[in-house]
Amino acid sequence: xxxxEISRLNTGGRLMQTIMIDGSMYPTPRExxxxxxxxxxxxxxxGLNADALNDCLGEKTEKVSLWILDPGAGETAEAVSRVxxxxxxxxxxxxxxxxx
Numbered sequence: 001x002x003x004x005e006i007s008r009l010n011t012g013g014r015l016m017q018t019i020m021i022d023g024s025m026y027p028t029p030r031e032x033x034x035x036x037x038x039x040x041x042x043x044x045x046x047g048l049n050a051d052a053l054n055d056c057l058g059e060k061t062e063k064v065s066l067w068i069l070d071p072g073a074g075e076t077a078e079a080v081s082r083v084x085x086x087x088x089x090x091x092x093x094x095x096x097x098x099x100x
Contacts, residue, residue: 016092018065021080023072029079032072036083040064050082057090064092071096 033048
């Protein structure tokens with residue numbers, strides 16, 4: 001698996017789950033969303049797209065901090081960008097990291 005849970009932190013009185021993603025390891029957005037589903041413990045009905053992620057994150061009290069190691073390419077990179085926007089829209093944080 002290429003999405004890693006880093007930690008659960010209480011930042012400023014709120015619980016935040018931190019995960020890291022390497023989009024270059026996913027040939028399709030669907031595979032990336034399957035990994036997100038597992039890591040974020042999303043419900044079985046999660047629809048494997050940004051709109052469904054928005055719905056599911058809106059139901060959670062815990063915010064998400066996403067660290068992007070590499071966004072990947074093509075459709076996967078586009079999906080990572082949409083996921084980033086959804087996380088920000090739901091009160092989370094996004095950090096873009098760079099490989100050494």
